[in-house]
Amino acid sequence: xxxxxxxxxxxxxxxxxxxxxxxxxxxxxxxxxxxxxxxxxxxxxxxxxxxxxxxxxxxxxxxxxxxxxxxxxxxxxxxxxxxxxxxxxxxxxxxxxxxxxxxxxxxxxxxxxxxxxxxxxxxxxxxxxxxxxxxxxxxxxxxxxxxxxxxxxxxxxxxxxxxxxxxxxxxxxxxxxxxxxxxxxxxxxxxxxxxxxxxxxxxxxxxxxxxxxxxxxxxxxxxxxxxxxxxxxxxxxxxxxxxxxxxxxxxxxxxxxxxxxxxxxxxxxxxxxxxxxxxxxxxxxxxxxxxxxxxxxxxxxxxxxxxxxxx
Amino acid sequence: xxxxxxxxxxxxxxxxxxxxxxxxxxxxxxxxxxxxxxxxxxxxxxxxxxxxxxxxxxxxxxxxxxxxxxxxxxxxxxxxxxxxxxxxxxxxxxxxxxxxxxxxxxxxxxxxxxxxxxxxxxxxxxxxxxxxxxxxxxxxxxxxxxxxxxxxxxxxxxxxxxxxxxxxxxxxxxxxxxxxxxxxxxxxxxxxxxxxxxxxxxxxxxxxxxxxxxxxxxxxxxxxxxxxxxxxxxxxxxxxxxxxxxxxxxxxxxxxxxxxxxxxxxxxxxxxxxxxxxxxxxxxxxxxxxxxxxxxxxxxxxxxxxxxxxx
Numbered sequence: 001x002x003x004x005x006x007x008x009x010x011x012x013x014x015x016x017x018x019x020x021x022x023x024x025x026x027x028x029x030x031x032x033x034x035x036x037x038x039x040x041x042x043x044x045x046x047x048x049x050x051x052x053x054x055x056x057x058x059x060x061x062x063x064x065x066x067x068x069x070x071x072x073x074x075x076x077x078x079x080x081x082x083x084x085x086x087x088x089x090x091x092x093x094x095x096x097x098x099x100x101x102x103x104x105x106x107x108x109x110x111x112x113x114x115x116x117x118x119x120x121x122x123x124x125x126x127x128x129x130x131x132x133x134x135x136x137x138x139x140x141x142x143x144x145x146x147x148x149x150x151x152x153x154x155x156x157x158x159x160x161x162x163x164x165x166x167x168x169x170x171x172x173x174x175x176x177x178x179x180x181x182x183x184x185x186x187x188x189x190x191x192x193x194x195x196x197x198x199x200x201x202x203x204x205x206x207x208x209x210x211x212x213x214x215x216x217x218x219x220x221x222x223x224x225x226x227x228x229x230x231x232x233x234x235x236x237x238x239x240x241x242x243x244x245x246x247x248x249x250x251x252x253x254x255x256x257x258x259x260x261x262x263x264x265x266x267x268x269x270x271x272x273x274x275x276x277x278x279x280x281x282x283x284x285x286x287x288x289x290x291x292x293x294x295x296x297x298x299x300x301x302x303x304x305x306x307x308x309x310x311x
Numbered sequence: 312x313x314x315x316x317x318x319x320x321x322x323x324x325x326x327x328x329x330x331x332x333x334x335x336x337x338x339x340x341x342x343x344x345x346x347x348x349x350x351x352x353x354x355x356x357x358x359x360x361x362x363x364x365x366x367x368x369x370x371x372x373x374x375x376x377x378x379x380x381x382x383x384x385x386x387x388x389x390x391x392x393x394x395x396x397x398x399x400x401x402x403x404x405x406x407x408x409x410x411x412x413x414x415x416x417x418x419x420x421x422x423x424x425x426x427x428x429x430x431x432x433x434x435x436x437x438x439x440x441x442x443x444x445x446x447x448x449x450x451x452x453x454x455x456x457x458x459x460x461x462x463x464x465x466x467x468x469x470x471x472x473x474x475x476x477x478x479x480x481x482x483x484x485x486x487x488x489x490x491x492x493x494x495x496x497x498x499x500x501x502x503x504x505x506x507x508x509x510x511x512x513x514x515x516x517x518x519x520x521x522x523x524x525x526x527x528x529x530x531x532x533x534x535x536x537x538x539x540x541x542x543x544x545x546x547x548x549x550x551x552x553x554x555x556x557x558x559x560x561x562x563x564x565x566x567x568x569x570x571x572x573x574x575x576x577x578x579x580x581x582x583x584x585x586x587x588x589x590x591x592x593x594x595x596x597x598x599x600x601x602x603x604x605x606x607x608x609x610x611x612x613x614x615x616x617x618x619x620x621x622x
Contacts, residue, residue: 047371
């Protein structure tokens with residue numbers, strides 16, 4: 001058994017995007033096992049257990065990930081994760097990966113795959129609402145799939161948006177109002193908001209939106225009217241209804257699960273997708289266990305690990 | 312984060328029994344979180360993910376355990392397990408334990424607690440059907456709670472029963488027929504049987520039975536008539552109906568979940584139990600995630616561990 005303390009460092013983003021795309025394709029074909037996430041509630045946070053098996057990648061295992069919003073005050077990340085990999089052939093635990101950074105990367109990769117298939121053009125003005133770690137992961141992954149002519153970024157905390165542009169000085173990056181950020185070809189939202197931030201009227205026809213921030217009941221970033229106007233694709237229907245961007249509008253009767261246009265897996269397989277340049281498309285990302293397993297395949301190939309005695 | 316490669320070595324069995332009893336008491340009080348086990352099927356086996364949280368012990372985490380029946384031919388155990396412990400306060404992974412041996416011990420401890428509360432006497436003739444690792448764990452744990460005047464053991468493979476008696480030469484240990492083994496005060500069954508082995512007629516009034524072997528759909532060791540004649544206590548009703556001793560009789564309409572007399576937690580709390588010396592009582596053990604967490608508390612106190620870099 002091997003422990004990988006920093007498996008997210010130095011990964012080839014293009015290889016990550018590719019294996020994540022393969023995992024979504026298998027999901028679209030119905031060839032993976034992925035029961036719903038199981039939640040355990042602590043007093044000041046929770047953790048989720050995410051088991052899965054992707055036969056085509058010969059990988060099975062479990063991601064374990066917490067969410068403790070008070071952690072930054074104690075100098076710890078809000079979200080930390082481990083992934084345990086088992087051999088499908090014998091069930092022996094083969095690897096344990098520090099999956100905190102991998103979680104950002106695999107979410108970035110899903111956004112990149114969605115943008116690659118659903119954006120109306122290959123060269124885009126990128127609007128960003130939110131400027132944290134997930135915003136960076138989305139930019140890094142998307143930039144390997146599409147040409148980015150300009151970044152328009154808004155953050156509730158102005159200095160965070162400024163720092164983002166400084167970190168990404170290779171791009172034409174501008175701090176803007178949220179309304180200006182929404183006026184783009186590809187909009188990426190990565191905030192922890194619990195109320196709609198992006199208004200329907202601000203979004204022009206033909207835009208594709210990666211809706212990343214909503215990952216739990218009660219969270220939402222987009223005007224429900226925008227969902228009704230758009231074609232919404234989800235990573236997984238069960239998870240999206242429970243904790244994705246559509247969860248609050250559904251609970252309020254403003255949106256119905258029947259309106260979902262399909263899954264990203266179906267999009268990758270060409271069974272569903274954008275049908276015209278003026279459609280608005282939305283990818284509602286909640287994060288799947290199969291993404292965690294797929295990125296582990298790439299991470300374990302790097303080989304920076306510590307041997308542990310087992311059994 | 313610490314890795315414990317051999318946390319089952321040198322544990323104080325009495326301390327283990329005590330913390331397992333505490334976990335069952337909390338289960339009886341409804342003060343634990345323990346969603347149903349989640350199963351992932353591989354071609355030649357499966358693995359189960361078992362998350363839980365026991366607030367009174369301040370411990371939360373997940374056991375991950377496989378079952379690959381073909382493993383012994385390849386020199387590996389059929390069952391191997393890891394437990395990941397998270398801090399309830401911050402969600403950070405604190406420990407990873409090799410839980411293969413701990414799984415036997417915590418199951419032994421549940422049997423010992425059941426025997427302590429449900430046996431009609433404190434000094435017993437112990438009948439054993441099955442002589443493997445789990446039989447040994449049951450004996451070790453039970454012997455710290457009850458006086459054992461004699462062991463009558465039967466195994467399908469005679470030399471295994473002989474080896475068991477040789478290993479446990481401190482006891483009056485006899486290899487017998489299965490019928491003679493069943494003629495005892497406390498009967499422990501630990502086989503992987505998929506058909507009833509112990510007939511109703513062989514079991515005298517007043518016997519307590521620890522039914523340990525059945526841990527999956529299709530497995531059973533006891534004559535269904537014996538279940539109907541006895542008071543059956545389960546570790547967890549959902550798991551017992553799915554994969555415990557009662558699962559096959561229920562699926563055949565020979566037993567009803569309504570007939571279950573209660574849980575071991577309720578027995579520990581004194582809310583349920585044996586009401587006379589002539590009753591037959593049965594403890595139907597499937598193995599709970601809270602047992603895995605409880606034994607981890609004791610195992611981590613020993614401190615034989617390797618530090619791992621996280622986050």
